[in-house]
Amino acid sequence: MSTPLRDGAAAAGTGIPPVRTTAVRTTADPVKALLHRHRELCVQAVDPLEIAAALEAEGIAEHEAAHCRHRDVFSLSEELYARVRRAEPAAGRQDSGLQDGGWQDGEGHGEGQDGDGSAEFDGAPPVYASHDAARWTAGRLATLWLVAYALLGDPLLAALLNGRPPGTLDLPHALSAAVPTALALACAVVPAGWCARWYAERVRHALAGSRTLGEFRTRAWPALLAATGLDLGALLALLWVLHTALDTVLAPRPPADPVTPIAAATALGGLLFLARITAARGRTRAAAAAVSAACAAEAAALLGAWLGEGVEAPFHGPAVVPLVACAAPALALLIHALPALSRASAHRYGAHATALDLIHPAAAGPDHRAPAGRPHPEPHTPSEEQGR
Amino acid sequence: MRVGLLTEGGYPYAAGEGGQWCDQLVRGLGTHEFEIYALSRGARQERCGWYGLPEHVRRVRTAPLWGDPPEGLDGEGGAGGSYGKRERQRFGEHFTELAAAVAAMGAPPSDPLGDIGPTGAGGDQAYRFADALHGLADLTREVGGLGTALRSEQALRALEAACRAPGAHPAVYGTRVADLLAVSALLERALRPLSLDWYGACDSDRGLAGVDLCHATSAGPAALPGLLAKRFFGTPLLVTEYEVRLRAYYLNNAASAAGLSLPVRTLLSAFHRLLTAEVYRSADLVTPGDAQVRRWQERCGADRERLRTVPPGVDERPYEDVGEGVEGAVTDDGRTLVWAGGRTEPYLWEALGIVREAEPGVRLRVIGAPQDGRQPPEGVLFDENPSPESYAAGSAVLTGPADGFPLPLVEAMFCGRATVSPDTGTVREIIGGTGLVVPPRAARELADACLALLRDPERRARLGAAARARALELFTVERHVTAFGALYLELISHAPPREDAPADPSVPFGRAAGAPAPVSLSARPAPTWAGRR
Structure with missing residues (x-):
């Protein structure tokens, strides 16, 4: 041929x-x-x-x-x-139902991209419903207030309690005294982000590895406790080190009780960390409520001190106010989050959007019936609705 | 008559399959009014714009079948994100049934001699599934909130229990929690049509309640609104498929959903099978486009008596000149073969070699661009801009193994050219006796058929003329549109008269011929305590 x-x-x-x-x-x-x-x-x-x-x-x-x-x-x-001979379906499959790439939750994305990883509300919120967006905004404002109070609230409250108007506050002195706390909070952003990522990773493993919802629950709640504990420990260590190192340098007269301010700042860090974790999983209402409660408590304390002239000073100085105001909501949030985040359905946020869109046969290959000479589509706006 | 056209991922979006025949249909049936209810498949599709819509399309409503559930869909019941106790219990009952049916679908029967019907071992499951689906539909219509409920922990628990239950498919025993999450999210998407406000939610907007007939363009989620309209308002449902939705799902599934685990794929496949079977079972008429689609539909549970094959219509006007052989049109030179089968494969080159050995002057025009940089053999031309003249230049047109409706073959028939086609899919049904059919991928037989045609101009002309006559009889747009017009009238004539809608004298068969006349034998009004007005 x-x-x-x-x-x-x-x-x-x-x-x-x-x-x-x-x-x-x-x-x-x-x-x-x-x-x-x-x-x-x-x-x-x-x-x-x-x-x-x-x-x-x-x-x-x-x-x-x-x-x-x-x-x-x-x-x-x-x-x-x-x-056809199949492998045993249950055996030998340890990976998750979805590819790793598609299986990051909103929090992981935000931190990976912004590198903020903070325990605060400043990551890009996952795109959700509009009321969620409003809650994120409110949460950010509340965070600003809480941080500002942690830095300057104690001297202000002390001044008010002593009957001096707020204008007479010794601002340079107060600012220099707040430097260790500010530094510690700023540095704590890194371990907080690390803890949040670690928690997300634990949850991902638990989701992929658990055969039942009960098994997932028993693996999920210790992870949340451990992540919170790690974050608090890191923050506490930072605060302690910075305070002991800088207090003598910056403040001529160190505070009488150094423990309570540190505890208050730690409580604040824990509150913000938990709020971030829960909000990233769609529990924006609980997170916003906790943070707002802390704000309200602090504001009420300031207002009460300003108006009520003869209020007695708290036993351990003014730092007790932020400690209680932050620790109580943080504890409440933890109690709320432990069962809530132990449910598997709490962790579907943002997880599937990318992976699941592949399933629709939108691009099911070349179609002979696809119009060859397709009429020119007029660029309607899809919202157009013709009169009935 | 007002027709509700239900689509998924196609018309009126310009990007998507199946848009053209819907466009032809809507433009061709100008005497009816159309309302289009479209489900879109992605952001890209929504960005690409729409077909131009004629005047008698009264309204278009769209909903996304992708992404997270929209907020508004949850209705008042979902305002707090969850149901009350009673609703939760009802949802639990129905969803447990649904999950059980899905998990048990396709499981090998416990009795090995058990009957395996045409729908597989899923006869019982089909009923359970249908009951559960309708229960969910009722619940959603009353209180809404299905999207939230399907993504809740309760749904996960029901799914988990179904996967562990005795009688579940062996492949779903190994389900992990991540799989449950994926399945429930996908079920939420597939069932999203239940949550839409298309069923006469508020007074001013009657939605599908005001439609006389639902025409679904696929048997998947697009037909769900039709199922619900049939259940709520008794609207007749017509399902048309030119490509079996379930088959497209499987083909696409294999390609792109490989990242999903075996249990997820098993559960989803079972869900889609059951949904498809339910649509076929409930539809008043199912119109496949060809015998291959018909076989699939019968396989999936469509009743043979309610199947009417309606071949798709192809616009014949561009081929008019060539087909009629008017002056100046391209004519048959007796030495050219045209390949209109898409990808060129080596057996084609082999066949060309055999042909050129016998008839050295023969050339092959390939419609399409050259592939993978490989140098084609001698005597091959590429025609990158296909037009009617491309077909007409050939003495015989060769087509490849097409999946689905072989459009190039019909175009060649319209051009009045003799064809040689592989014996696959629906080719025999389309070509009838007006062309040659050879075994697929067989070079020698293909070459023999080509040589037989090239050496016999008279036979070529005879076959070509017969092919054109056949195409004009079966595959024109006009015939396609007329067939659907007749089906609409047939369906509406069987439908019971609508109590709520006033009889419109301009609507043909506004009162059904076969239905009992709504004459009350007693002139006495019903007592008020009977709750009637």
């Missing part, structure tokens, strides 16, 4: 040999040969119809069915489906 074919263009190179060849080779059990050729497809298939669809798409379905002495492609695919 005077073939004009170039090298490598022969039929043998395609991997799809003509039907006749296989017919000659495998007369004994044509289904077995077919099974061998489509092994991957048959193992992966979850329904005989899936095999039938793939065989038809290849364009050889009827021929193969007739060759295998089946009435149609459906009965052929049922035989294929029944005969």
